Amino acid sequence: DGGITQSPKYLFRKEGQNVTLSCEQNLNHDAMYWYRQDPGQGLRLIYYSQIVNDFQKGDIAEGYSVSREKKESFPLTVTSAQKNPTAFYLCASSVWGETQYFGPGTRLLVL
């Protein structure tokens, strides 16, 4: 059954800690994306990757990092430099230039 999985569903971060959110897809899509969702603000693009070993900053990349070592995987690290990390994080994938499909999301909370 093809789809996008994100883990964990909930994640707690202590001050000064880096945390990594997982995103995996088995749709054979080349492109993958990370969005941040805050109440009343819609979705904002953090990073995207068109192909393996290549990624580009989106509109709000500061305080985040990504890697794309495998086609199926696009993990997002929220670093200690991100001062307001509490949000709902959504991963998406697509054939480049085509419709984006979304995973179920990870909610990050700060302790």
Next chain:
Amino acid sequence: AQSVTQLGSHVSVSEGALVLLRCNYSSSVPPYLFWYVQYPNQGLQLLLKYTSAATLVKGINGFEAEFKKSETSFHLTKPSAHMSDAAEYFCAVSGPGGAQKLVFGQGTRLTINP
């Protein structure tokens, strides 16, 4: 630059009534337009999309949207609301050349009254 405005952060309708969610866009090139739905604590699900073919687009769950270039609008409608339609709805516009960079509206929360 592309932008999207969704008119009304909250819309409330009675069960069986018409649903109308408004979306206006700004784009320097012919756009691709999308409506997504989000249920609480879930990801986004594609409802429908416009990619320069027919201007009236039919989607899942009885929703449809009409692309009006003269009004730069892409409003979402459903003739008869159902309780299960309660969710948040997002309109999105693509950048030049396709859907690789989406710009989302702020979202509209739809409430259905029994």
